[in-house]
Amino acid sequence: MSAEAARKLLIGDDGAGTSKLEYFDIEGVAEQVRIAFSVADVPFEDVRIAWSDWGTKKPTTKYGQLPQLILPDGTIVTQSEAMLRLAGAADKQGKLYPDDAKSRLEIDQLLGLVGDFARAWRPCLYIGMRPQAFGHPEKKDWADADKTIEKLRTEFIKNELPRYLEYFAEKHGKDKFLTGDDLTIADIAVYMQIRYFTRGIADYAPKDCVDKYPDSIAYLKRVEEHPKVAEYKKNKA
Ligand SMILES: N[C@@H](CCC(=O)N[C@@H](CS)C(=O)NCC(=O)O)C(=O)O
Structure with a gap:
């Protein structure tokens, strides 16, 4: 389009x-x-x-x-x-989601990957909110609830989080953004997903859990420093 x-x-x-x-x-x-x-x-x-x-x-x-x-x-x-x-x-400059098959293919794969990242985290999050959906009793009747939630989330932060951060760092470690010098919608999606883990929203996913991955922290900063992203954030504040 x-x-x-x-x-x-x-x-x-x-x-x-x-x-x-x-x-x-x-x-x-x-x-x-x-x-x-x-x-x-x-x-x-x-x-x-x-x-x-x-x-x-x-x-x-x-x-x-x-x-x-x-x-x-x-x-x-x-x-x-x-x-x-x-x-x-809709970006008139044609940078956010360029209208050529090769760029879109690259961006679409990254969107798929960030979707995998989000989906991998979901059971760890939702088991604390709706344990019945995973075959457990309601939280109030489930003695091991907290222990199980802690185990799932801690293991995710230890193993899955670095695995996905590494996949993205392989891309943005070489270039400014994931696909080169220009910010694309893949960067916005990946930025939001990594940022989620820096916000300390869920128990056992502490807000410093990304801090030991400096490439990811530097990448978040580069996205936030993009003039249009910075302007959005300033207007929102
Ligand atoms: N695949 C949908 C998911 C939308 C979704 O899960 N929405 C949630 C909030 S993030 C919602 O509306 N929850 C309220 C409800 O289900 O009652 C999308 O990406 O737009």
């Missing part, structure tokens, strides 16, 4: 429309889309849904989930990764 076609979808034929990105007031899976829109210079309405309104809103959404992106023509887009690609395609 050309930048022109993507921008038409996002801001209308006359460029005066606005898409509405609805998500919770968290970074979650939508922050990468917010950043990509900002880097691509696509104005959007950043709608934050309060948890207290979610019960009423949920049945009105297509799959009972957010984010959803409402285009100026009323089309409702689901799936943050589809939104990320659309935002990337």
Whole structure:
């Protein structure tokens, strides 16, 4: 999809429309889309849904989930990764998600890899939230809950986290970003996933767990120093 076609979808034929990105007031899976829109210079309405309104809103959404992106023509887009690609395609400079097969193939593989990274962590996180989904009793009736959660998360941080950080470092260790000198949507997705582990959100995933991987820390800094990312972060603060 050309930048022109993507921008038409996002801001209308006359460029005066606005898409509405609805998500919770968290970074979650939508922050990468917010950043990509900002880097691509696509104005959007950043709608934050309060948890207290979610019960009423949920049945009105297509799959009972957010984010959803409402285009100026009323089309409702689901799936943050589809939104990320659309935002990337809308970059007039053609850098975020370049319109050539080779670049896209490289970026798509990295998006797949960061998806694997996120999926690998998910059971470690959700076992603490919904142990029944993994065949365990509810947390209050499960004596070994904390021990099991600690074991899973600690092992992930020890073994899986460095494995994925290494895969990405093989790329950004050579160049400024994952695919070269230009920031792409793969960088935004990978940045968000590594950043998650620096935030100390889950027990047994301490916020200094990435600190012993200096290449990854330096990479996060390079992404944050990208002028458009820095501008987004400054406006958000
Ligand atoms: N694959 C979807 C996942 C969306 C998703 O999991 N949304 C969660 C928040 S991160 C949600 O809406 N949770 C509320 C619920 O399921 O009731 C995407 O990337 O957009």
